[in-house]
Amino acid sequence: MADQNLDKHQSDRRQLMQAGLCMGALACAAPMVGAQPLKLSKFTPSKLVDAQGRPIKASAIKPDEPLVFTYPFEATPVFLVALQQAPKPVPIKAGSQGEYTSFEGVGPGKNLVAYSAICSHRMMYPTAQISFINVRAGTGKEPSQVIHCCGDNSRYDPTKGASVISGPAPAPLAMVALEWLQADDSLQAVGVLGADMFKPFFEKYAFKLELELGRRAKKLCGATTKVLPSSQYSKQLQSCSA
Numbered sequence: 001m002a003d004q005n006l007d008k009h010q011s012d013r014r015q016l017m018q019a020g021l022c023m024g025a026l027a028c029a030a031p032m033v034g035a036q037p038l039k040l041s042k043f044t045p046s047k048l049v050d051a052q053g054r055p056i057k058a059s060a061i062k063p064d065e066p067l068v069f070t071y072p073f074e075a076t077p078v079f080l081v082a083l084q085q086a087p088k089p090v091p092i093k094a095g096s097q098g099e100y101t102s103f104e105g106v107g108p109g110k111n112l113v114a115y116s117a118i119c120s121h122r123m124m125y126p127t128a129q130i131s132f133i134n135v136r137a138g139t140g141k142e143p144s145q146v147i148h149c150c151g152d153n154s155r156y157d158p159t160k161g162a163s164v165i166s167g168p169a170p171a172p173l174a175m176v177a178l179e180w181l182q183a184d185d186s187l188q189a190v191g192v193l194g195a196d197m198f199k200p201f202f203e204k205y206a207f208k209l210e211l212e213l214g215r216r217a218k219k220l221c222g223a224t225t226k227v228l229p230s231s232q233y234s235k236q237l238q239s240c241s242a
Contacts, residue, residue, distance in 0.1 A: 038100040040177055042191040043072035046225040048080070055186035056227050058107035063145065066135035068117065068126055068233040069225045071176055071189040075209050075217040076198060077117040077126045078176050078189070080227060081135055081158045084144050086110035092161045094195035095120075095171035102161025106180040106187070114176035114189065115147065115162045118197045121169045123204055124151040128212075131234035147173065150240030161194075171195035189225065 048056050048069055061067065067080040086105045093099050105111045117133060118125045124132045133149040135158070142165060147156040154167030162173035174194035178187050202209065202218060209217035231237060 038094060038098040038193060040191045040193045041196070043189075044220060044222070045179070045188045045190045046071055046221040047223060048187045048189065048227045049224045050227060051232075053224065053226075055184065057185045058112060058180050058187050059185050061107070061112060063111075066145075066230045067227050068230050069189070069227040071114075071221050071225055072192060073198065073217070074219045074221055075213055076201065077233070078114050079117045079135055079147060079158075079230075080112065080114050081145060081147075082107075083111040083113060083159055085159075087113060087159045087161075090160045090163070092163060092172055092194065094174075097171065097195045100193055103175055103177060103193070106178045108180075108182075108185070112178060112180070112187070113158055114178050115156070115158060116174040116176060116192070116194075116196060117147075118173075118201055119149040119151065119154055119169060120164075120171040120173060120195060120197060121149070121152045121154050121167070123197055123201050124149055125201070126230065126234045128234060130236040130238055131230065132238045132240070134230055134237055148240065150238050153240075189221075 050056050061082045063082040063084055069078050069080060070076055071078050086109060089101045089104055092102050105113050119133050132151045135145055136148045138144050138146045143157055143159045145158055147158055147162060152168050154169035155165040156162040156173050157165050161175060164172060172194060174192050174196040176189050177191040177193060179190050180187055
């Protein structure tokens, strides 16, 4: 079922990318006028909970240590970041996959954002043993926080839809859509927008994920997903120079 969900998700994305590009042989032969806007890929909502299964409070998340949870699959990690200020939507180009507008932040301060933690270059990601990609302090004219992958020195701006600041990354990190439930100050993940790396990720790490998670690797997250500080999610946080 998980394989079918993944295949269906990728098929829907391909159809979305192709829509409007080919209206017949003549249209396909014509130059492409503009990239097809990407739309949110919706998944079953998953409430963000702590290690004890209690919903985390949006108002309690501070811009100090980044948090990690998995979504939409149990094997695909996500960074939850509290920014210093509420981000504004900006236009994003997701390489050959298309274009979209980044989300506003959510929560009482509208400063909470979430991004796939799979680097768009070599698909490095936080594992239980070590993480080469993490939210780190910005330098120079960068924002106060950046997402930096030590593996290829790619740096992303979480205040601007995780757009690429520098490095070989070909596309921004995909955004994970969050909903803030004001009644109880809780959060839930509801979808993904952008150049997701799910299919190549599962292909590249198939053997490793099979050993670690078995059939759970491609299983979609359920009603809840656990949120941990990055220092608890990975035993070792690899340091790297800016």
